Amino acid sequence: MEITRLLRRVLASIWFTWLESSNWTHPLVYLGYVLVRPVFGTLIYVYIYLAFAIYTNAWNPEAALYVVGGSALYQFIVSGMSSVAWVVHEEREHYETLKYVYISHPRLQEYLISRGLFGYILGVFLMVVTITVGSILIGFRSFSLNIPLILIGILIAILWSSSLGAIASAISLFSSEYGTVIAISFDSFLMIFGDVLFPSEQLPSWAHSIAVGLPLKDWMALMRFAIFGIGTPDFSTIIVYQVLKTVIIFSLSLVIFRFADLLIRRKGYIDITTEH
Amino acid sequence: MTTAIKTIDLTRVFKRGRSELITALDKINIEVNEGEIFGLLGPNGAGKTTLIKILCTLLSPTEGKAYVHGYDVEKEYSRIREIINMVSGGESSGYGMLTVRENLWFFSQLYGFDGRESKRRIDMLVESLSMRDFADVRLNKLSTGMFQKFHLARGLINNPKVLFLDEPTLGLDVAAAREIRRFIRRWIEEDPRRTILLTTHYMAEAEELCDRIAIIHKGRIIALGSPRELVETANPERVFEIECKYEGDLESVLRDISGIKASLRHDPETGLSKMRLVLVDADIDEVFRSLVNKGISVLSLKRAVPTLEDVFLTTVGVGLVE
Numbered sequence: 199m200e201i202t203r204l205l206r207r208v209l210a211s212i213w214f215t216w217l218e219s220s221n222w223t224h225p226l227v228y229l230g231y232v233l234v235r236p237v238f239g240t241l242i243y244v245y246i247y248l249a250f251a252i253y254t255n256a257w258n259p260e261a262a263l264y265v266v267g268g269s270a271l272y273q274f275i276v277s278g279m280s281s282v283a284w285v286v287h288e289e290r291e292h293y294e295t296l297k298y299v300y301i302s303h304p305r306l307q308e309y310l311i312s313r314g315l316f317g318y319i320l321g322v323f324l325m326v327v328t329i330t331v332g333s334i335l336i337g338f339r340s341f342s343l344n345i346p347l348i349l350i351g352i353l354i355a356i357l358w359s360s361s362l363g364a365i366a367s368a369i370s371l372f373s374s375e376y377g378t379v380i381a382i383s384f385d386s387f388l389m390i391f392g393d394v395l396f397p398s399e400q401l402p403s404w405a406h407s408i409a410v411g412l413p414l415k416d417w418m419a420l421m422r423f424a425i426f427g428i429g430t431p432d433f434s435t436i437i438v439y440q441v442l443k444t445v446i447i448f449s450l451s452l453v454i455f456r457f458a459d460l461l462i463r464r465k466g467y468i469d470i471t472t473e474h
Numbered sequence: 475m476t477t478a479i480k481t482i483d484l485t486r487v488f489k490r491g492r493s494e495l496i497t498a499l500d501k502i503n504i505e506v507n508e509g510e511i512f513g514l515l516g517p518n519g520a521g522k523t524t525l526i527k528i529l530c531t532l533l534s535p536t537e538g539k540a541y542v543h544g545y546d547v548e549k550e551y552s553r554i555r556e557i558i559n560m561v562s563g564g565e566s567s568g569y570g571m572l573t574v575r576e577n578l579w580f581f582s583q584l585y586g587f588d589g590r591e592s593k594r595r596i597d598m599l600v601e602s603l604s605m606r607d608f609a610d611v612r613l614n615k616l617s618t619g620m621f622q623k624f625h626l627a628r629g630l631i632n633n634p635k636v637l638f639l640d641e642p643t644l645g646l647d648v649a650a651a652r653e654i655r656r657f658i659r660r661w662i663e664e665d666p667r668r669t670i671l672l673t674t675h676y677m678a679e680a681e682e683l684c685d686r687i688a689i690i691h692k693g694r695i696i697a698l699g700s701p702r703e704l705v706e707t708a709n710p711e712r713v714f715e716i717e718c719k720y721e722g723d724l725e726s727v728l729r730d731i732s733g734i735k736a737s738l739r740h741d742p743e744t745g746l747s748k749m750r751l752v753l754v755d756a757d758i759d760e761v762f763r764s765l766v767n768k769g770i771s772v773l774s775l776k777r778a779v780p781t782l783e784d785v786f787l788t789t790v791g792v793g794l795v796e
Contacts, residue, residue: 203586210583214569221571294566298628301530301555302584309584463534466488466527 207303211312212319215281219316229323236273236324237331243269243395244335259336260428266332267422268394273328274321274352275359275392275414276385281317282363283384285310286370287377290471297469307455310367311360318356329425342427350437351421358413358444361451362388368451368458374470393418413443477544478636478669479506479529484538486524486693498524500693501538506686508635509666511658513684514673515782517790521693522673523562526638529671530560542636556585558636561629563622563644570614574605574624577613578631585632599627603657619650626654630661637661639672643679651676655683677783687782691790701782708780708788712753715778719746720770731764732756735787750778752788 220228243265251257289296303309333339366384370377391398391405392414398406409415416436423429462468486499499521506512514522527533528540531551540547542554561567568577575596582592600609603623608616613624622642629637639658643651659682662668674680680687681701689697689704697704720727724747728736733756740747751761758775765772778784 202588206583206586206588210580214572214580217572217576218569293569295568297532298560298567298581299584300532301558301560302581302632304552304555460534463532466533468532 204308207309208312208315211309212316215313215316232320233324233327236269236328239273240266240269240328240332241335244332247336259338262336263333263338263426263428264397264422265395266336266338267329267426267428268418270325270328270332271418271421272389272392272394274318274325275355275388275417277321277324278314278318278356279359279363279366279388280381280385281320282310282314282360283366283370283381284378285313286367287381290469291374291377294469294471300468306459307364307367307451310364314360314363315356318352318360322352338426340427341425344424347424347433348421351417351424351440354413354437354440354444355417358417358440358447361444361448364451365447365454368455371458371462371467372465374467388412388414391415411443413440413447416440416443476508476667477505478508478510478542479504479512479671480539480541481505481525481529482539484525484528484540485536486521486528486533487536497693499528499535502690502693502695504688504695504698506669506671508669509662510685511662511670511672511683513680513687514671514690515677515680515687515786516673516690520690522690523640524693525690526560526640526671526673529636530558530638531555556632557634558638559629559632559634560638560640561625561642563625563639563641563646565625567625567628568613571612573612574609574616574627575600577624578627581628582631587632595631595633596627599630602660603627604653619646619653622646622650622654626657635667636669636671639670641674642672643674643676651679655679658683677781677786681782689786689789696789697785704785705780705782708752708784710777710780713778713780713784714751714753714758715774715776716749716751716765716772717746717774718749718765718770718772722769724749724770727765727768727770731761734761735791737783737787746773750784750787752784754788 223231244262247262247265286296289299299309300306333341362384363381366380370380373380389395391401391409391412393409394414398409398415401409416439419429419431420433420436420440423431423433481502481504484499484502485497488496488498490496502521502525504512514525516522524533528535528547529542531547531554534548543557545553547554569580572580578596578599579592582595587595600606603626605620605623605627608620611620613621616624626642629639642658643654646654658670658672662670672680672683684701686698686700687704688695697707699707718724724740725738728734728738728749733754735752735754737750738747739749753761762772762775
């Protein structure tokens with residue numbers, strides 16, 4: 199019974215986020231609109247690679263695939279995580295509905311993650327298109343798709359990245375003006391430490407330790423292997439690590455969110471808006 | 475009789491700046507019975523909204539306890555949220571780009587109702603609040619009156635046991651406000667287990683709707699009773715209505731006269747002012763002489779039947795702006 203109610207809430211949140219973000223645009227126009235940024239982002243990376251390769255006459259298809267793959271996979275993570283992290287700002291500042299949602303939904307964290315699920319659905323689409331476009335440009339053809347592994351990877355990533363999004367939201371509950379900055383900071387943090395465009399081994403050792411602690415580095419390796427067949431990771435070990443890190447991040451998000459919830463009720467921040 | 479709302483020495487202190495403390499609620503003790511419309515009447519900043527926020531689990535008390543149907547607002551907030559809802563006048567409570575129906579459907583889903591039940595509730599609310607003509611119109615296209623009806627419908631979507639209405643008719647024209655008031659009265663009469671806690675600026679609204687009223691001022695309850703009980707506390711011998719004309723600052727003149735509480739209404743078209751006087755510690759002849767001596771032309775002076783407004787004037791010291 200509780201599961202059915204949970205499912206209704208989740209589906210309604212996905213439906214609502216779709217309406218809210220598409221704003222009645224024709225679905226094709228909307229998809230074109232959301233594709234522009236990630237595809238052009240990848241195009242820039244490809245262009246940089248080509249320019250260097252031509253200039254130095256040093257071609258490295260493996261590095262090109264690393265960048266294109268990382269960029270595409272990152273789109274998926276960011277699309278979902280940002281959808282979670284932006285909700286507090288939008289609903290409190292823009293729509294001024296957060297307090298009504300807060301008393302209507304039994305758990306705010308669950309609501310925020312449900313709202314982010316549309317971002318993950320969109321993220322899969324962005325990932326597929328970016329990989330397709332990027333692969334054509336760098337001339338990569340030999341995909342070795344491991345569908346079960348891809349699905350496991352997607353599922354695990356939704357769990358840990360939405361939990362990170364919830365942590366970002368918990369922090370943004372305390373800031374009416376900088377909610378968006380907090381969300382973007384989380385995205386950028388992952389980009390630097392997550393083996394997205396370059397291996398984190400290139401970072402200073404202390405920064406590399408941070409990267410090792412985050413789930414994105416392993417996840418990138420897992421997905422690069424599952425999609426492109428590059429690298430030969432011991433994926434069963436990676437999955438175990440992914441599950442462990444997911445459990446830790448999820449538990450952490452529950453604790454942080456519960457604490458934040460307690461504090462915002464003490465401080466009366468749930469309906470606070472910026473006044474200029 | 476079941477108690478729907480109970481507060482025990484409920485206190486809320488806000489911190490302003492680094493060291494200044496503002497006491498919004500100061501040891502509030504109220505007990506609202508199931509089936510009652512309980513009114514909170516007070517000027518701006520009296521603490522009405524703070525009290526509603528605490529009872530709605532949006533804000534924690536600094537000290538004291540508050541219960542809604544026996545559930546502690548601090549420990550059992552999830553239970554409370556299932557049985558309450560809140561409507562605040564003059565606020566946005568929906569998404570502008572969704573229609574009235576879509577908004578209501580979304581909120582019904584947050585409560586986890588199944589599709590058929592949600593549709594039944596939405597149809598019923600659309601019908602009973604006369605919203606059929608604009609049920610499929612986006613929220614950002616609605617007039618203030620229409621929006622407030624939607625607001626009320628959203629507040630009733632979960633059929634709450636306790637409904638908190640914070641200035642529900644704020645900014646509405648007379649007809650729209652009357653319609654909302656009529657609906658509120660009908661809604662509470664439909665089921666004796668329902669309870670409403672209402673805050674308002676409007677005396678007439680409080681008098682018309684509320685079974686009991688608490689007058690709140692500077693975070694404290696200073697009078698409590700049924701509208702009739704409260705009015706009976708005013709001495710009919712000591713309430714007067716004066717019509718006068720004066721070019722200067724009438725308010726400061728009244729402030730200088732000791733032993734009275736007065737509220738003032740000025741009509742810019744006629745240039746006439748109507749004041750309502752409650753004699754606390756003064757004589758009417760004395761007051762009349764003082765007014766005349768200050769150059770005020772008193773056009774009429776008559777004894778008035780005490781109203782809730784006079785009680786408010788006496789207890790709070792200032793009138794409510796209507």
